[in-house]
Amino acid sequence: MSFITITNLRKSYQMGRETVHALAGVSLNIEANSFWAVMGPSGSGKSTLMYLLGGLDRPSSGQIQVGQQAIESLDENALAVYRRRTIGFIFQSFNLIASLSALDNVAFPLRFARVPRRQRHARAYELLVRVGLGDRIHHKPTELSGGQQQRVAVARALVNNPQLILADEPTGNLDTASGTAIMELLSDLHKSGRTVLVVTHDPRMTSYATHTVQLLDGRIVSETSRD
Template sequence: MSLITTHALRKTYTLGPTRVHALADVDLAVAEGTFTTVMGPSGSGKSTLLYLLGGLERPSSGEIVVDGQAVAALDENALALYRRRTIGFIFQSFNLIASQTALENVAFPMRFARVPRRERQIRAYELLQRVGLGDRIHHRPTELSGGQQQRVAVARALVNDPQLILA
C-alpha cells in the first residue's frame, strides 16, 4: 500500500508577468517503509515537491494523498496538525533557532503537541544522544559545526515520531 500518492500534481508560480511551472503532472507512489530519493538538476522542482508533500505549500492543481488523507483539501488548522503528527522535516539550511540550545531546538516541536516540559527534555536528550551529541546539548547552533547542526536537525525531525521524513 502507498503511503504517498500524487496524481497530476502541478505547481505554478507567478513572478511578475512570468509564469514558472515548477511541477507539471507529477504522478508518484511511495510505499510505506521505503526510502525514496528524488533527483534532478537545480530548479527542477525537487524542493517544491517536498514542500507540497509536507503541506508547506499548496498545489496549483492535482492531488496529494498521504496515508489516505487528501493534503490539499485540509484547512490551515488541519494542515498544521498533519505537519506535526505526520511529517518530520530536515531543511537544507537546517532552520535551527539561533537563540536556543541544541536540546531546546530538538524539544521545540513537542511544545505544539502539548508534551509536558520534563518529557520534552527527556525525549530531546535521548535523541541527541542517539545522534552522538549528548555532550553538546547546551550549545547553540553557532557553537556547533555544520555536521553537528545537521544532526540536531535530524533529531528534531524525529522527535514527534513522524510517519514520513522529508529531507
C-alpha cells in the same frame, strides 16, 4: 495500497507576466518504509514537490494522498496538525534557533503538541544521544560544527515521531565526511521503519536510497528502484 499517492500534481507560479510551471503533472506512488532520493538540476521542481508533500504549500491542481488524508483539501489548521504529527523536516541551512541550546532546539516542536516540559526534555535528550550528541546538549548552534548542527536538526525532525522524513538538500552545506554521516543517519531512520524522501544533488545518496527519481522542468524523467 501505497503510503503516499501523488496524482498528476501541478504547481504554477506567477513571475511577473510569466507563469512558471514548477511542477507540470507529477504522479508517484511511495510505499511505506522506502527511501527516496529526488534528484535534478536547480529549478527542476524537486523542492516544490517536497514542500507540497510536506503541507507547507498548496498545489495548483492534482492530488496528494498520505495515509488516509487528502492533503490538498486540508484547511490551514489541519495542515499544521498534519505537519506536526506526520512530517519531520530537515533543511539545507539547518534552521536552528540561535539562542536555544541543542536540547531546546530539539524539544521546540513539542511546545506546540501539548507535551509536558519534563517529557519534552527527556525525549529530546534521548534523540540527541541517538544522533551522537549526548555530550553536546547544552551547546548553542554557533558552538557546534555544521555536521553537528544538522544532526541536531535530524533529532528535531524525529521528536514528534513522524512517519515521513522530508529532507531538502541535507548535505548541501556540509563537508564530505559530515555529509556521509548524515546520509548514514537518514539510512538508519529508513531501516528503523520510516519513510524518507531526500531532495539532493549528491549522487552518493542514491546508494542509500531504495528509489531514485530524476526531475526535469517539473516532470519525472526517470524513476529507478533498487530492491
